[in-house]
Amino acid sequence: MKLKIxxxxxxxxxxxxxxxxxxxxxxxxxxxxxxxANANLSVEWSATKNVEWKTExxxxxxxxxxxxxxxxxxxxxxxxxxxxVAKKGLYFGGNRYQPPKGKHQWKVxxxxxxxxxxxxxxxxxxxxPRGSIHIKNSYASETPITDGERVYAYFGNHGxxxxxxxxxxxxxxxxxxVKTRYGWGLAASPVLHDGxxxxxxxxxxxxxxxxxxxxxxxxxxxxxxSGEKSNWSTPFIWQNKLRxxxxxxxxxxxxxxxxxxxxxxxxxxxxSITIATPYAKFGLLYITSGYVGDRKKxxxxxxxxxxxxxxxxxxxxxxxxxAWCQRRAGPYNPSTIIYGDLLYVLLDRGLVSCxxxxxxxxxxxxxxxxxxxxxxxxxxxxxxxxxxxxxxNSVTHVLQAGREFKVLRQNRLTGKEGICMATPAMAxxxxxxxxxxxxxxIRSVAE
Numbered sequence: 446m447k448l449k450i451x452x453x454x455x456x457x458x459x460x461x462x463x464x465x466x467x468x469x470x471x472x473x474x475x476x477x478x479x480x481x482a483n484a485n486l487s488v489e490w491s492a493t494k495n496v497e498w499k500t501e502x503x504x505x506x507x508x509x510x511x512x513x514x515x516x517x518x519x520x521x522x523x524x525x526x527x528x529x530v531a532k533k534g535l536y537f538g539g540n541r542y543q544p545p546k547g548k549h550q551w552k553v554x555x556x557x558x559x560x561x562x563x564x565x566x567x568x569x570x571x572x573x574p575r576g577s578i579h580i581k582n583s584y585a586s587e588t589p590i591t592d593g594e595r596v597y598a599y600f601g602n603h604g605x606x607x608x609x610x611x612x613x614x615x616x617x618x619x620x621x622x623v624k625t626r627y628g629w630g631l632a633a634s635p636v637l638h639d640g641x642x643x644x645x646x647x648x649x650x651x652x653x654x655x656x657x658x659x660x661x662x663x664x665x666x667x668x669x670x671s672g673e674k675s676n677w678s679t680p681f682i683w684q685n686k687l688r689x690x691x692x693x694x695x696x697x698x699x700x701x702x703x704x705x706x707x708x709x710x711x712x713x714x715x716x717s718i719t720i721a722t723p724y725a726k727f728g729l730l731y732i733t734s735g736y737v738g739d740r741k742k743x744x745x746x747x748x749x750x751x752x753x754x755x756x757x758x759x760x761x762x763x764x765x766x767x768a769w770c771q772r773r774a775g776p777y778n779p780s781t782i783i784y785g786d787l788l789y790v791l792l793d794r795g796l797v798s799c800x801x802x803x804x805x806x807x808x809x810x811x812x813x814x815x816x817x818x819x820x821x822x823x824x825x826x827x828x829x830x831x832x833x834x835x836x837x838n839s840v841t842h843v844l845q846a847g848r849e850f851k852v853l854r855q856n857r858l859t860g861k862e863g864i865c866m867a868t869p870a871m872a873x874x875x876x877x878x879x880x881x882x883x884x885x886x887i888r889s890v891a892e
Contacts, residue, residue: 467873469512472588472634472679473824474871477724479782481828485874487889488829488843492859497875497888498561504528504552506585507822508634510879512872513591516564516610517556519884520598522584524549531581533837533864534820535737535777535793539581542628544574549584553598555612558872561886565612575602575622578630581822581866588634588679588868590642592659597642601631605644607662616662623648626675632720634679638689638704641665645693647676654680654693654706668706673697681723683730685749692730694719699732701751710751712767716741721780722824727803729768731783735775737793742775744790746805762805769805774798784827784846791834795819797844812850814842823868839865839880858885 466482473479487495504523511518526547531539551570556563574584589598595615599605604619625631625648635644642657652670657663670693678694683701690709691702696719698711716734723732728749735742747755751766762770775781779791788802790810795818798810820837827833831853832844839862845851863881870877876887 467512468514468593469510469870469872470592471511471590471636472509473722473724473780473868477679477681477722477780478726479780479824479826479868480784481826481871483871483874484829485889486828486871486876487874487887488831489854490841490856490876490887492857495887495889497886497890499883499885500556500561500563501883502554502879504550504585505583505881507583507632507866508585508588509868510870510877510884511589511591511596512558512870512877513593513596513610515558517558517872517877517884518589518591518596518598519554519556519879520585520587520589520600521552521554522549522600523552529580531864534818539579540627540629541577541580544577548572549574551584551600551603553589553596553606553608555596556884558875558886561884567608567612567614569598569606569614569617570600570603576624576630577628579627581864582630582632584630586630586632590635590637592637595659597635597637597659599635599644601646605635605657605662618657618662620646623650625649629675629677632677636680636682638682641704643680643682643691645670645676645678645680647673647695649674652676654691654702656704656706666706668702668708670695670700676719678719679722681725681730683723683725683749685725685730686728687749692723692732694721694723694732694734696734699745710753710755710766712745712754712756714741714743714745714757714770714772716743716775716777718777720778721776724780724783726783727786729803731781731788731802733775733781735777735792737777740773742773744771744775744781744788744800744805746770746802771800771805771807774800778822780824782825782827782832784832787846787848789825789832789844791821791825793819793821795821795836797834797850799848799850808848809850814844814852822866826869826871828871833869835865835869835878837864837866841878
């Protein structure tokens, strides 16, 4: 009897680990790394090849899908008015200082992972937008997050809404709407850690970092981010060998806080616009920014244990707490990715560079993924010895991982996807690609 019980517990434990490995609970997945170890993920697809299912999505949203168990969660915003049409690529003239006309509906949608069937759809808010956005932004750009018990959908100026896995609203939280730089709107996604939900709201009025009880929505603490204005970076919880830190990139200062909101250290040197998401590997923290109009486009690798101001002097590329810095290598919209021991950088116009992640030493690049100027916003992902770059035209460019630059193939969806800006998700052997029009489940089909 004891043997049977022990075997049952072992099977349950292994099953739990496998299930956990199949979850993709937040933006860029576990650890915000964008990497999967599943060997069965497909490396080749088209609009018809290796498409398990596709589901139409009304409205617009650049949030990524998140997955727990057999459920996929995604957000979108529909409108009774005319949907703005944005052209692809980088350009000036996208500022919109007044919100679009028409009543909008903010939606949280749950799909079946295996079939794409809509399990439930909720509309936590309907009305006129509470502020403007850039023509290439959306009112559902923040990626939801889930802990397997609840899903949290954050819509920036329009509130935070918590549901159980069956779609029952448990609580909501709203803050006064704030102005953002050039009227671009908000985009930073929430993060979870140890029963707390953390949100950064960087804006032109009063930037702040707030901690909420994930179960009840009650505010635990709030820290004002003095001197910081609009940023669009999702924070990161860095659990290093010395302590746990809340990492918040910023145009004025990159800052680290303890779990009670107290400032641990900070450093300057960022680009004038900060978007990319931090992550950690090899005991180092990686923070990047790279607005295309700036000379400063840094990639920083930070050692744990810092205190105070650790900014580099103008003639330094490292110090006691900054292991290395590449001052002109950072991307604008996409986040970087580490796969193996190499760090890959995708620039918005389709140039790729590669560096040694531990040392910052250049390996190659920049090299062109596309023959002419490209348009890339979503962040890269990696598996099976390959790096994947999805462009705004719904074409995924497949790069061989390693020290030699080698493009292997292009995987094309249809020409009717609209603009593609959401970062894909991976769940087990499924790749979920969200376009402006629909969401695809890409899965290898046995011959």
